Amino acid sequence: MIEARSLTKRYGAKLAVDDLTFSVRPGIVTGFLGPNGAGKSTTMRMMVGLDRPTSGSVRVNGRAPHAHAAPLHEVGALLEARAVHPGRSARNHLRALALTSGIGRSRVDQVLQLVGLADVADKRVGSFSLGMGQRLGVAAALLGDPATLILDEPINGLDLDGIRWIRSLLKGLAAEGRTVFLSSHLMAEMAVTADHVIVVGRGRLLRDQPMTEFIDDARVETVRVRASAIGPLARLLEGAGAAVEVDGEVMTVEGLSSDRIGTLAAGAQIVVLELSPQSASLEDAYLALTRESVDFRVDDHDGRVVRDADLSDDEGAA
Amino acid sequence: MSGTTRMSGPGTRPGPMPSPAGRVDGQVTLPRVVASEWSKLWSLRSTPLVILVAMLAMVAFGAIIGHNTRHPGGLDPEDVVASGPLQGYYLGQLLVGSLGVLVVSGEYSSGMIRATFAAVPRRLPVLVAKLLVFAVVVMIAMVAAAVAAFFVAQAFLSGYRPTYSLSDPDVLRVVVGTGVYLTLIGLLGGAIGWIVRSTPGALVMLFGVILVLPVLLLLFHGAWAQHASAWLPTGAGAAFSTSLRTPDSLAPWTGLAVMVAWVVAAYGIAAVLLHRRDA
Numbered sequence: 118m119i120e121a122r123s124l125t126k127r128y129g130a131k132l133a134v135d136d137l138t139f140s141v142r143p144g145i146v147t148g149f150l151g152p153n154g155a156g157k158s159t160t161m162r163m164m165v166g167l168d169r170p171t172s173g174s175v176r177v178n179g180r181a182p183h184a185h186a187a188p189l190h191e192v193g194a195l196l197e198a199r200a201v202h203p204g205r206s207a208r209n210h211l212r213a214l215a216l217t218s219g220i221g222r223s224r225v226d227q228v229l230q231l232v233g234l235a236d237v238a239d240k241r242v243g244s245f246s247l248g249m250g251q252r253l254g255v256a257a258a259l260l261g262d263p264a265t266l267i268l269d270e271p272i273n274g275l276d277l278d279g280i281r282w283i284r285s286l287l288k289g290l291a292a293e294g295r296t297v298f299l300s301s302h303l304m305a306e307m308a309v310t311a312d313h314v315i316v317v318g319r320g321r322l323l324r325d326q327p328m329t330e331f332i333d334d335a336r337v338e339t340v341r342v343r344a345s346a347i348g349p350l351a352r353l354l355e356g357a358g359a360a361v362e363v364d365g366e367v368m369t370v371e372g373l374s375s376d377r378i379g380t381l382a383a384g385a386q387i388v389v390l391e392l393s394p395q396s397a398s399l400e401d402a403y404l405a406l407t408r409e410s411v412d413f414r415v416d417d418h419d420g421r422v423v424r425d426a427d428l429s430d431d432e433g434a435a
Numbered sequence: 436m437s438g439t440t441r442m443s444g445p446g447t448r449p450g451p452m453p454s455p456a457g458r459v460d461g462q463v464t465l466p467r468v469v470a471s472e473w474s475k476l477w478s479l480r481s482t483p484l485v486i487l488v489a490m491l492a493m494v495a496f497g498a499i500i501g502h503n504t505r506h507p508g509g510l511d512p513e514d515v516v517a518s519g520p521l522q523g524y525y526l527g528q529l530l531v532g533s534l535g536v537l538v539v540s541g542e543y544s545s546g547m548i549r550a551t552f553a554a555v556p557r558r559l560p561v562l563v564a565k566l567l568v569f570a571v572v573v574m575i576a577m578v579a580a581a582v583a584a585f586f587v588a589q590a591f592l593s594g595y596r597p598t599y600s601l602s603d604p605d606v607l608r609v610v611v612g613t614g615v616y617l618t619l620i621g622l623l624g625g626a627i628g629w630i631v632r633s634t635p636g637a638l639v640m641l642f643g644v645i646l647v648l649p650v651l652l653l654l655f656h657g658a659w660a661q662h663a664s665a666w667l668p669t670g671a672g673a674a675f676s677t678s679l680r681t682p683d684s685l686a687p688w689t690g691l692a693v694m695v696a697w698v699v700a701a702y703g704i705a706a707v708l709l710h711r712r713d714a
Binding site for chain 2 (some may be wrong): 166182185189192194196199201203204205206209219
């Protein structure tokens with residue numbers, strides 16, 4: 118169980134995490150979604166006690182991160198792929214972490230076996246691929262048989278086999294009654310892995326709902342319309358309760374069926390040139406949700422990457 | 436991946452998590468963190484290597500200085516006194532000091548410190564354990580190296596000029612003192628590593644304190660500068676690790692106390708910052 122209450126983290130003028138309140142329940146896989154720079158990693162670092170909240174609090178299994186007598190048994194974390202000295206072997210890396218908590222050699226061997234690194238256990242970590250590094254990170258997270266797992270982008274660098282492996286691993290861990298919280302910026306991956314989803318953008322909570330609900334909400338039906346008198350038709354449809362977005366000769370209508378649009382247009386004697394229902398993908402819905410909050414975007418005019426916070430005066434400036 | 440096929444079968448309960456063999460309480464205690472740091476120290480090739488090189492440098496300097504001072508005529512007094520053959524400390528302190536820095540800053544640059552703090556969220560036990568492990572290992576190695584350097588030099592000197600024995604007045608003090616001095620420099624490097632966290636920055640700061648600051652003070656001609664120099668870690672260290680004394684030298688035990696105070700103060704700052712800063 119993870120409980121964030123008004124969790125806030127400020128780095129100088131930048132608000133990385135902005136008043137997040139949510140709970141992550143045991144027994145299910147909870148996905149933590151958001152674009153890069155949305156504050157996911159910072160939030161997870163506060164859960165493990167690496168970063169101190171500017172205000173608010175986070176409790177894991179009912180206690181502050183520093184208050185656990187047996188931290189590895191409470192929280193297993195994968196926070197960065199390479200939190201490992203490259204000169205140490207995988208076994209020695211895990212051994213050093215295990216020793217802090219009195220975890221024996223047999224458990225180290227067990228997790229090495231579990232993540233599929235038993236054969237390379239005595240190789241220096243510096244020679245590992247990104248995927249092997251991720252597996253080692255997962256092994257470290259599992260060392261203490263933790264009640265709660267916090268994994269930051271565990272899928273990064275894994276091949277398809279590895280992604281399938283980690284998906285079934287996480288689902289299995291959740292089925293055992295553990296709390297499983299993983300972040301990603303990939304909607305499609307989350308949709309098949311997570312039972313519940315928490316979406317953040319620019320440090321703010323955007324969604325906190327079951328994945329099925331999120332997917333249902335995402336299934337937005339819109340209708341693409343071209344017509345002889347686009348302006349009057351837009352006003353007419355808006356009057357009928359639709360959300361209309363006009364883009365030159367074309368408009369996108371949400372909230373009305375194509376039948377209804379055609380009927381309304383005919384009633385107003387407007388010639389409809391095109392009327393095609395569109396179905397938005399999950400990915401589209403996610404992008405639309407987070408678009409407003411993307412921290413860095415490519416400026417269309419000259420291709421420079423600009424920081425949104427620098428452009429709008431209500432953001433960032435302290 | 437031997438574990439994957441077993442887990443991915445549809446309908447079967449995955450059971451990916453075998454329970455840890457034996458009962459694990461998982462409590463973090465200082466002795467356990469010490470065991471972890473002990474294992475970290477020896478599981479990197481560089482650590483024993485640097486210690487070994489520092490020891491060899493000490494002994495090699497002892498042999499060279501012993502050989503070159505067989506005929507005492509026209510030699511600097513500092514080469515002829517009991518602490519003469521221990522001048523390998525000059526190179527030794529750079530190696531041991533750098534090692535002290537790297538034991539800490541290497542964890543910050545690799546990210547290992549985050550994994551460590553996730554396991555020991557209270558953090559302070561990590562600082563204490565690193566300090567203890569480093570102090571014990573380096574102290575044993577450097578005292579042994581100083582003793583060896585001393586005896587190697589006496590072997591070269593015997594038959595040429597009167598040799599020293601460990602039982603002569605103050606000789607044991609300077610020999611063991613040199614090992615203690617090197618250990619304290621290494622610990623100072625460790626504290627600076629905790630404070631600065633980046634390897635280059637910490638090395639510059641350490642070398643600034645032990646190499647540049649004393650020279651800088653020499654540029655001032657006032658008596659206060661000489662006096663201040665005696666209170667620096669290096670000046671205070673010289674008071675108990677060398678046989679030659681200047682009018683400004685602190686008494687040996689005072690020198691030891693002052694140098695220890697520097698190290699303690701540095702660790703005090705390090706501990707406060709460790710507690711306050713994000714990792």
